[in-house]
Amino acid sequence: MSSSTTQGQDIARLIISCPDQPGIVAAVSELISELGGNIISLDQYSTGVEGGRFFQRTVFHLPGLVAAKPQVEAAVEERLAQRFAMEWSLTEADKPKRVAIFASKTDHCLLDLLWRHRRGELPMEIAMVVSNHPGLAEDVRTFGIPFVHVPVVNGDKAAAEAQHLELLQGNVDFVVLARYMQIISEDFLERVGVPIINIHHSFLPAFIGAGPYQKAKDRGVKLIGATAHYVTEDLDEGPIIEQDVIRVSHADEVAQLTRYGADVERSVLSRAVKWHCEDRVLRNGNTTIVF
Amino acid sequence: MSSSTTQGQDIARLIISCPDQPGIVAAVSELISELGGNIISLDQYSTGVEGGRFFQRTVFHLPGLVAAKPQVEAAVEERLAQRFAMEWSLTEADKPKRVAIFASKTDHCLLDLLWRHRRGELPMEIAMVVSNHPGLAEDVRTFGIPFVHVPVVNGDKAAAEAQHLELLQGNVDFVVLARYMQIISEDFLERVGVPIINIHHSFLPAFIGAGPYQKAKDRGVKLIGATAHYVTEDLDEGPIIEQDVIRVSHADEVAQLTRYGADVERSVLSRAVKWHCEDRVLRNGNTTIVF
Amino acid sequence: MSSSTTQGQDIARLIISCPDQPGIVAAVSELISELGGNIISLDQYSTGVEGGRFFQRTVFHLPGLVAAKPQVEAAVEERLAQRFAMEWSLTEADKPKRVAIFASKTDHCLLDLLWRHRRGELPMEIAMVVSNHPGLAEDVRTFGIPFVHVPVVNGDKAAAEAQHLELLQGNVDFVVLARYMQIISEDFLERVGVPIINIHHSFLPAFIGAGPYQKAKDRGVKLIGATAHYVTEDLDEGPIIEQDVIRVSHADEVAQLTRYGADVERSVLSRAVKWHCEDRVLRNGNTTIVF
């Protein structure tokens, strides 16, 4: 994928997917040109020319984008979407997505996101941090970000999730689970209505489930890893966004694997979040395309 | 860059560069569409919207490409090149580039290229292997490839280079120096008329010149590397195509650094050669764009 | 682990393991010193001070090693083995292990081992290459190494394995399966009496079994890998010696994953073989210690 700076005012991103057929790239670029736009970056991928699905992310500059957006959307719908049976979305590059970050007691992923956000690396607005533990409140508030403690009282997870839904609905565009140690219910998933990114502390599909570093130690692997993925009903089975690994040795105890793993987790999660914010991650069944 | 298979019959690659301005992507894709082509892959990069230079690699499928090629070339010249002050080239994906590989005594880079070529990983035709030493003749001929021994007699390099030019001219599209241990003269560079790819056994610009592994040992670096670059008049200063490194320790003697380095050299060189064959490497002054 | 050159005449390696207790390092180094040896390198690891197991690899220089070896062995047995309930072995560094390499049709792992051996990177003697297919015969014989074709006739694997045992017994110190595509029977494993190293084309324990690159594509992983391990009765479950990975993208088809994977497989296998030859790999239950 390109890493060039394609942020800023009057910059739009058109994300499309449709059955593959000749002429899609030309049709999209002609339309953008006609509307007065200038293409900055264009990535595409097809799962196969015959019967495959086509995906494209087009970044373009259009003077007066905010005012023109309804007109652009209408043109895309009429001129492209119907002709190509296209699913699409149009976003403004300088309009950051709003996110809620969920955490528990472990701080490394959360702090890394907060710090990168403050540095300007992550084009998002952090609406709130939600935790089932109060311990990270002070750290979070130092960054000037609201911290909401939602404990699970008497094991009543449903009540906690109801409170989560109230906090989230209408307020956020996606959720990040930054080592949040509670299982998300299917009911919550259906109702929340926004994508959820999770960081799993193993190189999936190896060591699914709890205690992956202990499992890695027992199996004697020579590399450990972490995986950022979208959350689906199947635990640890959702579409993978990003993964990475680090070399370990026989001499590393589980505690040391955990420390090494923390470094991989935070870097993998931050990349996944950044790419999601930039509309680079397209879902294709249970896999992702990352432009 | 995309790694998808974009080889095969009726597949063309259009490589362009020109001063950046609005409408280039649209103009290119419209033209390809009008000519009956279907865009498979499109990569672009601009050094800057204002006063920058624009580069694009477009891979498209066009039934009857071989017959239609003159017509396509005329259309590109008339409809694109003049309008955008464009430099361009059009290649057929299933027409492999012809290469001469130069080697001396060291075999690892040469054998790796021959083996990858035999496996079908490198879309090129190896016209010949040229060496100033006879030692690798048998290995090369095992692969069914001509081996030409051009010794430097009585230190007369000019005579050897004259012989090289005779062998190369009209017969090859590029040259690879696979640990060829002779300096190439400026005169040869001017006259050979095709790109030359070299592998340097250091992470340039560190340890320019001879003996990089000894220099690396003396400086106590913790990683060593290799660099594939186009050869220019300035030794070790040409545009870098690819680089990689490997971790070493204080305990590694120079001989061990050399062995580790050999692995990096061969993988870096093979990637650079593959990308060159696929028209993925565009020169931009003394740097490269790798799509 | 140290990579320094600890090869050569009069250099011995003492490999020990025993229940951990105070004084082992001192006892070993005192004995070596008394015998007139000079320790060049010493690595040790304990799984835990209380009730753990201790492992040590000691490389030492002893003038006249060949003549003195029986005396050294007697001293180790009397002074160390009985006192510490020690398992141990003593090898001469300049006495290469003898190996048989098994292959089928795929050449990358086999050729890489043959090349590295010829370059002097692998301190072993290749007694023979054994294959169930004749296709690689010429390549192997170019290296001056015997190639033995043992086909499975009418599905009679037992007959082929009987032939394998005849070839191997007394002739080799270990076996390498270099992408050998036949299942090894339990009976063979019991009778062969030497360690067998296999290369599996996935990052174990992910994608156990056949077709790992297809499985990796289906799961949408962002890195693929390879694993070298000792063969045990449990397929793909033996002690891991070495692993590595390479980054891939959504655009890489299974054929491309296979090509990338081949590079990882050959480098992982060659490292595992080298370390085994140097007595660096100690088995600890179903895991390894690599010094």
Place this chain on the structure above:
Amino acid sequence: MSSSTTQGQDIARLIISCPDQPGIVAAVSELISELGGNIISLDQYSTGVEGGRFFQRTVFHLPGLVAAKPQVEAAVEERLAQRFAMEWSLTEADKPKRVAIFASKTDHCLLDLLWRHRRGELPMEIAMVVSNHPGLAEDVRTFGIPFVHVPVVNGDKAAAEAQHLELLQGNVDFVVLARYMQIISEDFLERVGVPIINIHHSFLPAFIGAGPYQKAKDRGVKLIGATAHYVTEDLDEGPIIEQDVIRVSHADEVAQLTRYGADVERSVLSRAVKWHCEDRVLRNGNTTIVF
């Protein structure tokens, strides 16, 4: 190097270096055994048997270490140091080194050290953070660590350095320059009397001096890196402790290289600091041995 946990009460580290000769390992381990110690970990390296220098790091458990330390030191001096012309030091593993961290405006290296320290990853006591700018005061104090603002007034660096020396002398065991943007004078180096670790934002020796990311962009390298080294009189020429790199592309502008580089810088610096705290880094002329 081993990563096993070798921290805790009654654990000592003996660091030695001397001209190489037979019997050093045996003499050290015998002495430790006689004193009632149990060796946990032992690493050694020799630059060459003939005329080389020998280095060893021995970690051992000795009940009652604090009380016995003078006796151990006397025994090392009498029984080892004089016999082998040895330089040596003995440290207690659970006695953290005291450090002053110098920073300017850039926060990534500083914050990473503070986080890791709070998580228990770095066995050190942070005595103070010193900065020539006031901007990071609040961040630092959130961690409960003293922040001292020492501005350079009217360009009088000598006055600032005098103040630094007052703050440091007797209070710290080493200094970390965490992207501290002031040149350290030779006079200061001579007088401070403790090691200073610096992080340089390039893969030294490439791109020595200021502006390495701009230089990397201009040269078109495909990887950028960072280097942690001890500070000596020769700017950017001191012994390298650790290095790492990250892959970049033609599309990455200098601002993006700087962001990627920040990640490498903080991880490289934190590893170098950890190893220094654990007495793993031994100086050998202008290089280091890292056990």
